[in-house]
Amino acid sequence: MMIDLPVLDIVQEPETTPKSVESNGRKLYVETYGCQMNINDSEIVLSIMSGSGYEITDKPDNADVILLNTCAIRDNAEKKIHERLMHLKYYKKRNKNLVVGVLGCMAERLRAGLVSEKNIVNIVVGPDEFRKVPQLVEDAIGGQSGIAVKLSRVETYDDIVPLRTEGISAWVSIMRGCDKFCTYCVVPFTRGRERSRSFESIVSEVRGLWESGFKEVTLLGQNVNSYFDEPLQKDFADLLAACATAVPQMRFRYSTSHPQDMNDKLIETMAAFKNICKYVHLPFQAGNNRVLEAMNRTYTIEHYYERIDKIKEVMPGCAITTDVIVGFPTETDEEFEDTLEVMRRVRYEGAYLYKYSPRENTKAWKMGDDVPDSLKGSRLEELIKVQRAITWEVNALEVGNIHEILVEGPSKKNPADWQGRTDTNKVVIFPHNEHSGYIVGDLITVRITQGNSAVLHGEIL
Ligand code: 5AD
Ligand code: SF4
16 A cells, blocks of 8 residues: 655666766766656756766765755655755765755755755756756866756756666656646646647657667656647647557556546546556545635546546546545544545545645645644544555455566565566566566566455466
8 A cells, every 4th residue: 555655765776877978987876855757857867967977876975976856745855855965964074075966846945045054065956957967066076066946938858868777667757847736735836837748759758668678658747637749739648649559568657647637538548558557646635625625626526526437437447546635724624524535435546645744835835734733643544544444455356356467576575476567556476486487577467366465466377
């Protein structure tokens, strides 16, 4: 179950610098925090920096440049970065010439404050200014700290091929920014206005990924349903269909959808292609219409239910997950009950559950933070309890079902077993032996033998 996984610490373990670029002898280490978009952003930064001659290292110990790509969505995400910066003091003591940079959403939010505050940070770079990183690092080596935090209406890094780690799953950003302005959310301020990449460049990137061995692509955007290629007049459903057609053997996922824009065309497109995974992440945030309005979510819970019913009608068996915030300003106990009601009615396969965290500059910031932390905590606990029971129940119903899974490799818990993922995004553990004849990245068929836990177990057919 996906309970409160707000900030995944994902440390890049990148490939080495492309051979064609002459090395400048300096080593770069990048650490990534936050959402999937940030993983892809770090790959863009790695690409830019290796193009300037940096060698990529997977350890901070011997790096000449350490960059943290950061998240600002909740206060605890930022706290983590502050703590990490304190650790980096140790590296600075050992290497006086070390350049430390803060990139991404927190850089955009805190700007110059980050440099003056800690005496650790040399450069601060917002999400639309990654092209300036090589010059800013160069200046920092010369003793000049630098800040680049301008947001752009056009930057999509469309021409930059992200430097990906080897693997079978790739993230592809199809748009940047967000225009929704949910009142609790800092993203429109840290990532700026919404803009889409060109249709053709995305389809050609996806083709290239298949050719270099990737088996699964997740198309990313803050609200992918708003994707639009103006010159070609193509929307997100068109893009998904074009990708699925261009590489029929590749699996496609996407994230995230907004309930207001989750239209019939998209649902029907998903149903029409076998290689578009039957998995929808559809955050509802709160179950009460007054709270939804205060959040500026622009839909009612009745509209949300109608969309869920449509998904279930057109794609029976489609897995649905969600995001929920508890303790939004002025949320009463009765209004929180409405959130519980949605969880019980929809029966999600999993949910990311968060306590409301006030963010400066947002509209909700001005509403105060009147739900005490202890009450947010008990509401969260209740949601976790309800969702855990539902996850286990829906997983128990999987026993006997047949799934095609994408083989990922040894199971994290017990490497003697292997694991793969269903197109509904569930992990299946299965017994492995070296004579079984499959390799990582193969699609194999399994029957589910056990489902009474957070993950499924299966046998190969
Ligand atoms: N406090 C708590 N959760 C938040 N989210 C976004 N902003 C906040 C905030 N200020 C959650 C929403 C969103 C997910 C990515 O993070 O549920 O869908
Ligand atoms: Fe934030 Fe709302 Fe945009 Fe999602 S849709 S990034 S919650 S403003």
